Amino acid sequence: MxxxxxxxxxxxxxxxxxxxxxxxxxxxxxxxxxxxxxxxxxxxxRPAQALRIGLSGTPGVGKSTFIEAFGLMLTGQGLRVAVLAVDPSSARSGGSILGDKTRMEHLSRDPNAFIRPSPAQSQLGGVARRTREAIDLCEAAGFHVVLVETVGVGQSETMVAEMADLFLLLLAPGGGDELQGVKRGIMEIADILLVNKADGDLRATATRTCADYAGALRLLRKRAQDPQGFPKAMTVSAVEHAGLDKAWSEMQALADWRREAGHFAARRADQARFWFEAEVREGLLARLKREPVRGAMATLGRQVAEGAITPTAAAEELLIQYLQLGLADRAPDDPQSPSPKA
Structure with a gap:
């Protein structure tokens, strides 16, 4: 190539x-x-830096509908928008539908937009393993805003915060109260909570839900990277395109403040260090799938199943013999490669 x-x-x-x-x-x-x-x-x-926005929420909250409406608003302002949508993978077959372009019919035809669905596969945290690198490529291609839509499954879906400048959490009307709002996990890393579907019969419910979460946010510990008033809760309607411009103004204000205060660059530096360590961990795990470690694991696994050795002792044995001694890359027929204890 x-x-x-x-x-x-x-x-x-x-x-x-x-x-x-x-x-x-x-x-x-x-x-x-x-x-x-x-x-x-x-x-x-490349000197250009796109604004990286992570977006999460439970299934059915309207993430794809919101992204299309929000993306069309941005492209209407002359901005180029890239959408990286992570689709859940089947635990049985490993396949993914990758149907996000179907849901974003109008945005997918916009010449200033780029939509790329990717399977989550076995990756935890709501994003695909290579989403961070895909963000870098979109930034190099000159996109002004990169939106990362996560799988959307629950409170532990926080990995996207390690690759985004801003993190938005989409909520459904009536989906929680103040107690739900103060739970740790995904709530405490969100920069802006958006209560979607604030239209029609759900408008009043969305307003009450927004007030509940706004009260809960005041109970959370103050973060150094937040100006006065953040994080905050807002109502939006992706169907009626209501509140989108106000939400975008708040995102820009938060990003500008963080740039001026030095948090923006510092956060990206911390994220780069985080992904370096993650790649090291992934590399070590990949070694477990290669010989001779793979065979040693199978042998020790049988011994554990037979009760000849405890899982803890077997794991320690494997780590000492192969990883700590740096022998994981030796050929299986290397005479110096030790064999697991019988």
Whole structure:
């Protein structure tokens, strides 16, 4: 693959080149990973910085409808918007529907928008493993706003906060009270809570829900990266396009304040360090799937099942023999490779 040509086309804003690059970084093949690393290194010095916005919420809260309405509003202002939608994968077959473009019919046809659905696969935290790298590629392609829509499953879905500048949490009318609002986890990392579907018969319920969560936010511990009044709760209607412009103004105000206060750059630096450590952990886990460690794990696993050794002792044995001694990459027939104890 001609990495230089691909990088040049991405910098020129070619959507097809961007789609191909995201496919490349999502691949697990060793040669593709080498090309992806080279491509990201080639693009890392671009000065432009898109506003990265993470968006989460329970299934059915209207995430896709909100993103389409919000994205169309932004493209109408002359901004280029990229949407990275993470779709849940089947625990049985491993497949994903990847139907987000179908739900965002109008936005998907907008020339200033780019929508890329990706399967979550076995990755926890609501995002795909390579979503962070896909964000970097969209930023290199000149997009002004990158929206990351998470799987949307529950309170532990916090990984998106480690790759976004702002984190929005979409809530349904009547979906909680003050007690729900003070629960730790996804609530305490949100920058703005948006109570969606504030229209029709649900308008009054949405207003009450917003007031409940606004009261709960005042009980949370103050964060250094927040100006006065943040985090805050607001009502929006994706169907009627109500409150979207006000929500966008609040996002811009928060991002501008963090830039001026130095939190914006510091947060991105912390995120880069976080993902470096995550890649190290993933690399170590990948070693467990290669020989000779894979065979040693199978042998020790049988011994654990037979009751010959405890799980804790077996794990310690494996770590000492292979990972701590740096022997995980030796060939299976290496005479110096130790065998697990019988």
């Amino acid at each position: 001609d990495i230089e040509d691909l990088a040049t086309r991405i910098e020129a804003g070619e959507r097809r080149a961007l789609a191909r690059a995201i496919t490349l970084v999502e691949s697990g093949r060793a040669d593709h990973r080498a090309d992806a690393t080279a491509l990201l290194e080639r693009l890392k010095d």
